[in-house]
Amino acid sequence: MCGIAGIFHLETPKPVDPARVEKMCDAIAHRGPDGSAVWTAPGVGLGHRRLSIIDLAGSPQPMASTDGRAMLVFNGEIYNYRELRAELATYGAMFHTDGDSEVILAAWQKWGPDCLPRLNGMFAFAIYDLPSRQLFLARDRFGVKPLFHASLSDGSVIFGSELKALLAHPLLRREVDPLAIEDYLAWGYVPDTRSIIKGVRKLPAAHSLLLAHGKPMPEPKRWWDISFADRHKGKEADLEAELLHLLGQAVTSRMAADVPLGAFLSGGVDSSSVVALMAQSSNQPVKTCSIGFDTKGLDESDYAAQVAKRFATDHRARKVSPDDFEEIDTLVAMFDEPFADASALPTWRVCQLARESVTVALSGDGADEALGGYRRHRFQLNEDRLRGLLPQGIRSPLFGSLAAVWPKADWAPRPLRAKSTFESLASSSEAAYAKSLCVMAPGLRDGLYSPDYLALRGDYRAEQPMIELMRGAPARSGLDKAQYADLAFWLPGDILTKVDRASMSxxxxxxxxxxxxxxxxxxxxxxxxMRIRGMDGKWLMKKAMSRHLPDDILYRPKQGFVTPIAEWFRGPLAGEARGIAKGAALARTGWMVPERVAQMAEAHIGGRSDHSRALWQLLMLEKSLTRLGLA
Structure with missing residues (x-):
């Protein structure tokens, strides 16, 4: 795990100042505290910050291929590198290290861009091929590891693991992409389709980019996609056995490390499954850690302790106060772009605890997206069944009329909140799911925007890219499309960004x-x-893990990391809430109507409405714009 950065001159191979690349790397020093180096050649410079995990002393970067014809900087891990190394050796490849970096170089030299489907891992890397004078950038299938890039006025392209690295280059213009504001208020993060800074792009997950001197900037090329278009034909028992085998294989392959290794353990299904399979494959106690909260209703530490006892792990737990609002500025600095997932705070805390005893930690992220574990998946499945009974021409006016007259009751239990259900049924499957994922609904966003911003935004709506993604998905059902959107859009933009920045910090x-x-x-x-049955998501996974985990772990209600922002804004952060409307950064943009922001804050503080998530978004946006000097 590391940080990478670099400069490549597209037009002519001008000299690259090593000090400039070094400065970019220094901006992400937290990603690689164990070493740093820079390599330059005419028209290119590559920089690296290293966190030593495998082959601690033998794989420094930037790394040259055995024949010196290619140079690599790499962030991530390749879990099947030993198998690839053996295969490449049969083709005559020679190796001088015991790590995975040299295997990537050899794979590139043997297969070129076609090496990517052979890599099982999380990665973002850059390879400069000296004979062809090309720079190859690539990102892993799900976007676990980030990669930003931008074109500059001097004809160069810069890239780095975090936006911080690009901001360290003096030629990068700091100008807000106004459409990123619409995206951010809708999702609570700036998705991979955009960046907060105009002209900065994120290489999408499962994409590569091949740059060459003297040629124009190309568009990224997709090298992998997930397909929901086919169905297994086997018996349920056989599929359960295969799933359990794949789970064990996935966990075991990620336990290779030359440094202390452990796992996050929340006591939920996913992290508990990972720990159970780690314990099965380990000849010593698994190191686990969990964070508990003093606030009743937020604390899952008893469940984590139950799992730790069951598998005799070396468990470390810590109770923390959820009232860590003084760390807001730390979170802002951690993410660069505005990021409003409030669970980033406890995620950071559990990463701090883990780092006290291990350098690598396995998490349970990804199962909900892959196996249908979210409550919204159940709603999507059931609503699509109803949509299938009525044609759009009848369904839309019928349920639209019911939604218009039904009272809004956000305070009520979900079965009584029929208004949102009627609105969903009146919409297309794709539009309804996109809206269900929104942190700030379209109407609320529109009410905050000034006329100037509405004119600037034009016809664009944040939901459009997700709706288009779902409509083009290789899928058979509405549930397929929802999970496809989660894996391709939500996961890299929110969940994986959160874990990457919190852990690497x-x-x-x-x-x-x-x-x-x-x-x-x-x-x-x-x-x-087999994904959703009745009220149970991840149905086949739970059935497969029933031989390892008790029912009160497998079937208790899902609960994620929670931060009490509603209480914060009615208590210690009430002043911050009132100050959002007067914030200098937002005021300078002229994109919000201050009076409406102030009304929202007062309604929340007075207990008349719960606007905590919207206020948190606006607070993080104000602080991010201020820190980045963007307003």
Whole structure:
């Protein structure tokens, strides 16, 4: 796990100043505290910050191929590198290290861009091929590891693991992409389709980019996609056995490390499954860690302790106060772009705890997206069944009329909140799912925007890219399309960004075994009823893990990391809430109507409405714009 950065001159191979690349790397020093180096040649410069995980002393970067014809900087881990190394050796490849970096170089020299489907891992890397004078950038299938890039006025392209690295280059213009504001308020993060800074792009997950001197900037090329278009034909028992095998294989492959290794353990299904399979494959106690909260209703530490006891793990737990609002500025600096997933705070805390005893931690991320574990998946499945009974021409006016007259009751239990259900049924499957994922609904966003911003935004709506993604998905059902959108849009933009920045901020490598592509490809072919049955999501996974985990772990209500932002904004952050409307950064943009922001804050503080998520978004946006000097 590391940080990478570099400069490549597209037009002519001008000299690259090593000090400039070094400065870009220094901006992401937290990603690689164990070493740094820079390599330059005419028209190119590559920089690297290293966090040593495998082959601690023998794989420094930037790394040259054995014949000196290619140079690599690499962030991530390749879990099948030993198998690839053996295969490449049969073709005559020679190796001088015991790590995975040299295997990537040899694979590139043997197969070129076609090496990517052979790599099982999480990665973002850059290879400069000296004979062809080309720079090859690539990102892993799910976007576990990030990669930003931008074209500059001097004809160069810069890239780096985080936006910080690009911001360290003096020629990068700091100008807000106004459409990123619409995206951010809708999702709570800036998705991979955009960046907060105009002109900065994120290489999408499962894409590569091949640059050459003297040629124009190309568009990224997709090298892998997940398909939900086919279905398994086997018996349920056989599919259960295969799923369990793939789960074990995924976990075991991610346990290779030359440094202390452990796991996050929340006591939920996913992290508990990972720990159970780690314990099965380990000849010593698994190191686990969990964070508990003092607030009743937020604390899952008893469940984590139950799992730790069951598998005799070396468990470390810590109770923390959820009232860590003083760390807001730390979170802003960690993410660069505005990021409003409030669970980033406890995620960071558990990463801090893990780093005290391990350098690598396995997480349970990815199972909900791959196996249908979210409540919204159940709603999508059931609503699509109703949509299938009535044609759009009848359904839309019928349920639209009911939604218009039904009272809004956000305070009520979900079965009584029929208004949102009627609105969903009146919409297309894709539009309804996109809206269900929104943190700030379209109407609320529109009410905050000034006339100037509405004119600037034009016809664009944040939901459009997700709707288009779902409509073009290789899928058979509405559930397929929802999970496809989660894997391609939500997962890299929110969940994986959160874990990457939180873990790397403390020099910890987080690995996601439940995102092994073989496991996800298998899950995508499961019939709907084996993903969701009744009220149970991840149905086949729970059945497969029933021999390892008790029912009160497998079937208790799902609960994620929670931060009490509603209480914060009615208590210690009430002043911050009131100050959002007067914030200098937002005021300078002229994109919001301050009076409407102030009304929202007062309604929340007074207990008349719960606008905590919207206020958190606006607070993080104000602080991010201020820190980046973008307003």
């Amino acid at each position: 403390v020099g910890l490598e987080a690995r996601e075994p439940l995102l092994d592509h073989r496991l996800v490809e298998f899950a995508a072919r499961l019939p709907d009823r």
